[in-house]
């Protein structure tokens with residue numbers, strides 16, 4: 001798994017609430033049997049017309065905005081358990097997603113792939129959107145070690161929570177399977193005791 | 195110490211619990227399908243690992259499969275490849291597959307219960323968010339991502355932190371024409387599409403206890419639509435009667451032992467929930483959704499809430515949803531023409547749903563402007579419907595009874611709703627494009643869907659019931 005420690009980047013703002021996994025990656029693109037290549041179809045129906053022409057008014061098609069951080073409205077990633085959503089976001093070049101609220105399964109999937117979901121307060125989220133509104137190149141600093149996110153221009157900063165175990169997984173680039181495989185003996189003993 | 199039902203089942207499955215780490219939770223049954231498993235099998239191959247407990251894993255093909263001529267090769271190349279891949283992977287790793295052509299094939303959340311695989315007190319997972327369906331039996335069942343599918347393959351365990359618990363009580367009696375689907379759409383409309391996030395929900399109260407197993411599954415199925423990790427209902431005589439005699443249900447001494455254990459599965463009277471909500475069944479009308487998330491629902495006679503009444507920050511998203519649907523705020527949906535009616539999905543494709551619809555449309559015919567698809571949840575449901583002659587009733591009504599699969603619930607196969615068209619659907623999600631690019635979905639109960647099929651318009655089904 002990809003390691004994550006610190007990141008400074010401009011952001012791609014998507015100020016919409018309840019963005020569900022069907023928008024992130026529509027079902028018709030779930031037919032691939034590998035993890036790669038989903039980025040092309042990230043937000044497919046918001047990003048492209050039916051004839052594959054990019055929609056000019058969608059933020060990802062606007063060259064003014066770029067960066068490794070996606071910032072979105074509340075309840076991001078609701079809907080299906082498809083991990084393809086996390087893969088697509090990552091494959092499109094993002095390393096972190098910021099929202100004021102994440103759906104559970106999405107959050108878990110993101111963490112399992114080294115994509116950092118950062119939950120901030122409603123106020124701080126508004127501050128980010130405002131900063132980007134005023135200056136599309138506004139950058140954020142994400143510091144996983146210290147669990148903070150900072151709007152560089154204004155200096156506004158907020159700390160975020162993350163499960164300590166998950167944090168160490170991200171920093172060291174190892175995943176749950178690496179961890180749990182070491183416990184096989186314990187699992188067998190549990191089975192026998194039932 | 196007194197415990198909630200969730201805590202009882204959870205604690206019985208903890209292999210290891212350590213401060214600062216998620217619990218290692220043992221998984222009794224792992225259900226898989228073609229869409230979310232290939233990358234997990236690949237992961238195993240890369241790590242050089244077998245499936246640790248293949249006998250506790252069951253596979254079916256459902257998301258991609260055609261619902262006409264299922265025995266012919268799948269036309270769509272990528273779908274065929276994905277289904278073939280599942281067949282190969284199951285053979286290689288020693289997993290039982292109920293694939294196309296098998297008499298047990300069907301939607302993963304329909305076949306588990308009907309085969310007696312889903313049992314009280316179990317932990318069950320599947321790479322599909324509607325795994326919460328199985329909670330209707332008093333099991334801890336939840337959806338997982340593909341990395342976790344790989345984790346369960348490799349270890350039969352999952353790293354999981356213990357969820358918070360919520361109790362939702364629904365008491366009293368349901369009105370005429372109101373069913374389980376209306377209860378759950380009502381609850382989601384009340385607490386929003388994110389209102390249950392982080393929680394495991396236990397549904398209780400006299401209105402829930404009075405429901406059949408099929409109806410309980412409809413309720414638990416949609417727990418995820420309020421963001422909950424899962425939902426469950428304490429098992430009772432209704433549960434035990436449903437399970438007894440099913441293909442893989444315990445028998446003889448095993449049954450007695452299991453039953454004795456199942457009877458201990460309830461929340462203790464003084465158990466503490468992190469949150470408790472109470473609703474009155476008499477307040478619930480037939481429900482319909484008007485927007486693009488399942489929380490945007492209302493009683494069928496109500497008006498779509500005004501944009502002006504939404505919180506400032508949410509106005510934009512709200513208006514965007516109504517624009518997508520082509521609806522005006524503060525308007526009624528009654529009488530709106532519809533183009534498609536889809537009766538199916540893991541929410542409402544069980545025999546009871548089909549019976550209810552058949553009973554309603556007997557001696558009626560669909561309106562000319564509507565296409566009606568009935569997609570049974572499994573081969574067994576399809577067979578049962580035919581045995582009971584429901585197919586004849588549907589045929590006479592102009593409804594098309596197709597073969598089992600997820601179908602237009604997510605439009606991964608050829609069953610898509612065309613752009614701009616309206617579909618009254620018994621499925622669980624009305625997201626933009628869910629049933630096809632730019633398709634417009636209105637979620638409702640099988641009865642409300644059947645009424646729309648007959649009139650060709652959004653209709654309050656109670657009009658028919660009063661006449662009868």
Ligand code: SF4
Pocket residue numbers: 256257301302303322324539540541599600603604621622
């Ligand atoms: S019927 Fe729909 S919701 Fe149910 S498992 Fe299939 S795709 Fe998912």
